[in-house]
Amino acid sequence: MTKRKPLDDSSDWTFNKLEQYQSEIERVAQHYRLDTYTNQIEVITAEQMMDAYAGVGMPIGYNHWTFGKRFIQTEQTYKRGQMGLAYEIVINSDPCIAYLMEENTMAMQALVMAHACYGHNSFFKGNYLFKSWTDASSIIDYLLFAKKYIADCENKHGIDEVEACLDACHALMNHGVDRYKRPQKISMEAELKRQEERETYLQSQVNMLWRIGADNETEGKKIKATFPTEPQENILYFIEKNAPLLKPWQRELVRIVRKISQYFYPQKQTQVMNEGWACFWHYTILNHLYDEGLVTDTFMLEFLHNHTNVVAQLDYNSRYYSGINPYALGFNMFMDIRRICENPSEEDKLWFPEIAGSNWLDTVHFAMENFKDESFISQFLSPKLMRDFKLFHLHDDSDKNYIEVGAIHNQSGYQQIRTMLSDQYNLSNLEANIQIFHADVSGDRSLTLRYIPHQKISLADSKDEVLKHLYYLWKFDVKLLQENKYGVDEIIAQCPEPDELAKKKATI
Amino acid sequence: MTNFIDRRLNSKNKSTVNRQRFIRRYKSQIKQAVSEAVNKRGVTDITSGENITITKKDLNEPVFHQGSGGIKDRVYPGNDQFTSGDHIARPPQQQEQEQGGQGDASDSGEGDDDFVFTISKDEYLHLLFEDLELPNLEKNKLDKVTNYKTVRAGYCAEGAASNIDIVKSLQGSIARRIAMTADKRRKLKTLEAELTLLEQDRHDNTLAKHKLITAIGNLKEKISKVPFIDSFDLRYRHYAKQALPTSKAVMFCIMDVSGSMDQATKDIAKRFYILLYLFLTRTYKTIDVVYIRHHTQAKEVDEHEFFYSQETGGTIASSALELMIEIMTQRYNEKEWNVYGAQASDGDNWADDSPHCQQLMRESILPKTRYFSYIEISQRAHQSLWQQYAQLADTDDAFSIEHIKTVADIYPVFRALFKRKKVQAA
Numbered sequence: 001m002t003k004r005k006p007l008d009d010s011s012d013w014t015f016n017k018l019e020q021y022q023s024e025i026e027r028v029a030q031h032y033r034l035d036t037y038t039n040q041i042e043v044i045t046a047e048q049m050m051d052a053y054a055g056v057g058m059p060i061g062y063n064h065w066t067f068g069k070r071f072i073q074t075e076q077t078y079k080r081g082q083m084g085l086a087y088e089i090v091i092n093s094d095p096c097i098a099y100l101m102e103e104n105t106m107a108m109q110a111l112v113m114a115h116a117c118y119g120h121n122s123f124f125k126g127n128y129l130f131k132s133w134t135d136a137s138s139i140i141d142y143l144l145f146a147k148k149y150i151a152d153c154e155n156k157h158g159i160d161e162v163e164a165c166l167d168a169c170h171a172l173m174n175h176g177v178d179r180y181k182r183p184q185k186i187s188m189e190a191e192l193k194r195q196e197e198r199e200t201y202l203q204s205q206v207n208m209l210w211r212i213g214a215d216n217e218t219e220g221k222k223i224k225a226t227f228p229t230e231p232q233e234n235i236l237y238f239i240e241k242n243a244p245l246l247k248p249w250q251r252e253l254v255r256i257v258r259k260i261s262q263y264f265y266p267q268k269q270t271q272v273m274n275e276g277w278a279c280f281w282h283y284t285i286l287n288h289l290y291d292e293g294l295v296t297d298t299f300m301l302e303f304l305h306n307h308t309n310v311v312a313q314l315d316y317n318s319r320y321y322s323g324i325n326p327y328a329l330g331f332n333m334f335m336d337i338r339r340i341c342e343n344p345s346e347e348d349k350l351w352f353p354e355i356a357g358s359n360w361l362d363t364v365h366f367a368m369e370n371f372k373d374e375s376f377i378s379q380f381l382s383p384k385l386m387r388d389f390k391l392f393h394l395h396d397d398s399d400k401n402y403i404e405v406g407a408i409h410n411q412s413g414y415q416q417i418r419t420m421l422s423d424q425y426n427l428s429n430l431e432a433n434i435q436i437f438h439a440d441v442s443g444d445r446s447l448t449l450r451y452i453p454h455q456k457i458s459l460a461d462s463k464d465e466v467l468k469h470l471y472y473l474w475k476f477d478v479k480l481l482q483e484n485k486y487g488v489d490e491i492i493a494q495c496p497e498p499d500e501l502a503k504k505k506a507t508i
Numbered sequence: 509m510t511n512f513i514d515r516r517l518n519s520k521n522k523s524t525v526n527r528q529r530f531i532r533r534y535k536s537q538i539k540q541a542v543s544e545a546v547n548k549r550g551v552t553d554i555t556s557g558e559n560i561t562i563t564k565k566d567l568n569e570p571v572f573h574q575g576s577g578g579i580k581d582r583v584y585p586g587n588d589q590f591t592s593g594d595h596i597a598r599p600p601q602q603q604e605q606e607q608g609g610q611g612d613a614s615d616s617g618e619g620d621d622d623f624v625f626t627i628s629k630d631e632y633l634h635l636l637f638e639d640l641e642l643p644n645l646e647k648n649k650l651d652k653v654t655n656y657k658t659v660r661a662g663y664c665a666e667g668a669a670s671n672i673d674i675v676k677s678l679q680g681s682i683a684r685r686i687a688m689t690a691d692k693r694r695k696l697k698t699l700e701a702e703l704t705l706l707e708q709d710r711h712d713n714t715l716a717k718h719k720l721i722t723a724i725g726n727l728k729e730k731i732s733k734v735p736f737i738d739s740f741d742l743r744y745r746h747y748a749k750q751a752l753p754t755s756k757a758v759m760f761c762i763m764d765v766s767g768s769m770d771q772a773t774k775d776i777a778k779r780f781y782i783l784l785y786l787f788l789t790r791t792y793k794t795i796d797v798v799y800i801r802h803h804t805q806a807k808e809v810d811e812h813e814f815f816y817s818q819e820t821g822g823t824i825a826s827s828a829l830e831l832m833i834e835i836m837t838q839r840y841n842e843k844e845w846n847v848y849g850a851q852a853s854d855g856d857n858w859a860d861d862s863p864h865c866q867q868l869m870r871e872s873i874l875p876k877t878r879y880f881s882y883i884e885i886s887q888r889a890h891q892s893l894w895q896q897y898a899q900l901a902d903t904d905d906a907f908s909i910e911h912i913k914t915v916a917d918i919y920p921v922f923r924a925l926f927k928r929k930k931v932q933a934a
Contacts, residue, residue: 015512015514018512038510038511039511040510042512042513042514043512043513043515043516044515044516050523054526063529064526065526065529066569068525068527069530069567069623071526071527073625076624159532167569171570171571175572313586316587324583390587392583393584394581394596396598397579398576398578398580402596402597402598403597404595405590406592408590408592412592417583424581430574431572454574454578455581457575457578457579457580458574458577458578459572459573459574460573460576465570466570466572
């Protein structure tokens, strides 16, 4: 490679220098076929970064006390020096918005640009989950619509009403995701128009449903039609469409929270991959620039220092251990894929016959586009990496008074560790599996849900509180069942509480 | 394609609304914390904000999530001693770590700490004095109009040279010049058009041309003679006087410093005075504080001496009231000043003096003051001064008495004194 005159490596950044580095990074990114949305790089101050934190990744957030709480928390921990702020935040939108902090040095800004504007950005554009679940071009418009709509609701119905409704929706936010259906893409104007039509239409549908129930009763037919016909896991969607007494604007709030939950769902599923991909590329791109002679040793030392901190993995017995670092796992997996392609060992050829010796660039792109954390790990975690990380598996059964070491990083354990680690990133194992399986449309209108435990793990105590929120939305009795060990359904939570019910009946 | 945007100058307080929402939601808890904190606070510390503690349990955002128990399979890095099949004793409190994988990652390390945050001075004072009001403010508002403020009131044609408004004046000048020359310019235009026609003509037309040129010259001269600026154009900024309710207040702090008042009692009094002072700053811009201490004789002193110097001897409360009346007549005209008074005592007074105190209060002080409060700091039964004052308090709105036993009573008593009187209004 021909050596070029290096870029200015003094640590203060200017917009001029940012643009120079950016255009070089862009050139290299294109060389590696990174396909990205247009970048919109915004330089912000630390205070603004805390604002961005509080918005949990939404560049335009509606007003709610929980964001205030998050802001105060961030501010407090930051002021006490317990936490540094992230160097960047990047938003899955088109154009892709990346926030750079003013305090960063030039080397850090370059790292962040390569990481966020080309790493994350290309991931947002290329990964299949993001392609089918989110629409980057409409999200900003949709958030604007949501903010305005909620502000209007506050004016019309009062802050307290809106807050109570949003609280209830937030409690069920994790259960507002469509796992199977694909969302349609829709822009702001279309959304506005549809929203009005939907309000009247939805209400009429709800009325229809409940009227049918009433008719059946009067005709005295004893048809026990179950509703819903199949168990529903998207609780918020079910509420939005079927809750009998919700006002139209409340339905719209449910929908907004549901939509936002859906927008973030792919990010939850691809944490390791997304961060790994971004780290892989900031490392590869900046090293490429170094090989070309465009960045100096001074620059590289600072960059490597930060990079190493980010991708460090602490051991299980470290005081500061807090789980497997997604940056470390993801980065090393992508580096490992490249190694398997370029220098496969005999073991790799056995484990990865398809990719060993293939074009590494094609392979990493293929891996980025077609997997999520769970499948990515079960597909690409190599024995070498398990040895490097010294992974071991603990089997903890609360019925026994000891914990068993299930598998370690050896020949007989590789498969099991890989499966276990993959399961550890399987959201359907991590999130409580709760489904609506009966709404008594022809009777007392009560709603029955069922909790299906994963590996006998019971539901945490917060269930009673959440059920109150669900009751707020449904407005009739809500019951949560779980099958006990004899195969009989047991009520594990209900709202209102049974003694309250008894009291109510007594007074009638 | 990449765009750089510098957002550093945008407002940084995007979260202010959400922060206010948060405070609004937890107002009752925060208020509780504030009223507890006010008594713990250092007496000289009046300008800082306050740390507010709310138990985390109250702030919960509940979601369905998996609890403890059951079978858990986890993978850990850094194996240094285990082989498969090893049994490890279960470490205590292991569940917390297990939950780290789900929920809010940043929260998991903190456990059940209380949620502590700082509210600003303004927020603090707002919460501290919420629902309180200065009594009798409404009634006297109008007859207290003694201050004037100069405000802009448009433009006028005459005035002092220093008030000339250049822009307005030049606007006038332009308008006048346009108006006065419009006719001549129109003529000039036609003449010039004729001249160009003549010049394009093949014939010489010297005479006609000459005539036109002179006419044009005359017109131009006339136009140029219209003055650039005329005294007629000048516009002056006009000011008017606007009546303002006075925003000056004086606060009389009267304290008994006889031998029976110990430092603890004085401290209680001081806290009370500070609350009163803070409260007054919310309504009035400038506040004078006059400290009067007394035993058998009264004396005006500075703050430090007022609170910290020791005296002994008997007590004649009326001496302080007399001094207050004297100072009022000399320095604080009730037309200009809003007068507030607060008297603190342990209740001891020379028995014969108490009726005199009541008389002074009724005849000379209360007619001139907005509000006078008497607080008695003692653990004992009330004595003559309280009884005399109690009669007065029954009949006069602007006078009230309260009894403080311990530090914890200060804030509730203060609230009782200044409680917004909704019942009266209704």
